[in-house]
Amino acid sequence: MGKGGSLNESVAKKILLSYAYVSIWIFLSFTVIVYNKYILDKKMYNWPFPISLTMIHMSFCSALAFALIRVFKLVEPVSMSRDLYISSVVPIGALYSLSLWFSNSAYIYLSVSFIQMLKALMPVAVYSIGVVFKKETFKGNAMINMLSISFGVAVAAYGEARFDSWGVGLQLSAVGFEATRLVLIQILLTSKGITLNPITSLYYVAPCCLVFLFVPWIFVEFPVLKETSSFHFDYAIFGTNSLCAFALNLAVFLLVGKTSALTMNVAGVVKDWLLIAFSWRVIKDTVTPLNLIGYGLAFLGVTYYNYLKYQALTAKEAQKKALPADEESGKLLEDTGKKTDSEA
Known part of the structure; x- marks a missing residue:
């Protein structure tokens, strides 16, 4: 009885911790998105300099990651050669x-709610780029699922009250670049046995980002900021x-490390609905019925995508558990054979 009670307590503790990790991630992701919107939007803080904000x-x-690794030595750096850094981290x-x-x-151009709807295309981009780089296998049912998500987003875009083609182009480009980055992490780092936590990732990647952002900043935003004496x-x-x-x-590292990437994907759907509701009720962005119908269709597609991922993950775990059992059976047969030989 006591053993069963302690087991139930352990399971309950794990469930509560998982909910805590999910809640922390949703809160911080929600905060960063709304905060960035507040700073960049011309009707709010009115500082429309996205390159400058990203560089900040x-x-x-970079500074905080450097301090944690080199000064306070709270995190161990990853052993990485110069050639590996140039060929893997720089891209x-x-x-x-x-x-x-x-x-x-x-x-600057789109509402928070509509941006979240466009972000539903991330699985489509990751899958498509994964197929191109041969990290995903082309499957008919998977492609039908991707098309259903795309159709839902297209309906949401058609019903958008503040549709801006330039803003949509920017967000879709961001989705494409992010999806390519995620696939390249698998190819250039994970496949070589290199894993970066958020601190080491920022330590190596953030300075590289600064260099790349500096070039467009000099030509696009610096001249305007120079003239803005106020x-x-x-x-x-x-x-x-x-x-x-x-x-x-x-929080991303905590959530994925303590639960799974799949949990973050599911939590992301919850976060998107919360942001859409917040955008509509608090920021007073216009959310049309067609927006909701389109995103609802995309949401069903994303949910099915997560379900397929869950099935694949479960099958992989079952295969891992089956391997030791097969090895034990093999050893048992081998030992039995040896015993039979000795008895003969």
Whole structure:
């Protein structure tokens, strides 16, 4: 009885911790998105400089990651040669900088709710790019699922009250760059046995992002900022915003490390619905019935995608558990054979 009670307590504790990790990630992701929208939107804080904002984030994250690894030595750096850094980290850093730049730029032109609807295309982009790089196998049912998600997003876009083609182009480009980055992480790092946690990831990738962002910043935003003499750097706003972005990276590692990437995908759907509701009720963005119908269709497609991922994960785990049992059976047969030989 006591054993069963302690087992139930252990399961309950794991469930509660999982909910806590999910809640922390949703809260921080929600906060960063709304905070970025607040800073960049011309009707709110009115500081429409997405490259500068991204560079502030990367500078803050680089400095903090450097301090945690080199000064306080709380995290061990990864052994990485110069050639590996150039061939693996630099391309990932370039894609990450473009993804962040374009996604932050989209907040100037589109509502928070519509951006979340467009982000539903992420599984489509990851699967399609995975097929191109031969990390995913082309399957007819999977492609039908991808088309259903795309159709749902198209319906949502058709019903968007504040449709802006430039903003949509920016967000779709951000989705494409992010999907390519995720696939390249598997090819360039994971396949070589290199795993980066959020601290080491920012330590290696954030400075690279800064270099890539500096080039367009010089030509696009620096001349405008130079002429804006009335601007004064608000340490409270940009400091807390950067801290939230850094904390979000830690929350991603905590959520995926303690639960799974699948849990984060499911939690992401919940977060998207919350953001759509917040955008409609608090920010007063227009959300049309056609928006909701389209996103509802995309949501069903994403849910089915997550279900397929869950099935594949379950099958993989079952296969792993079956292997030791097969090995034990083999050993047992081998021992029995030896015993029979000795008895003969």
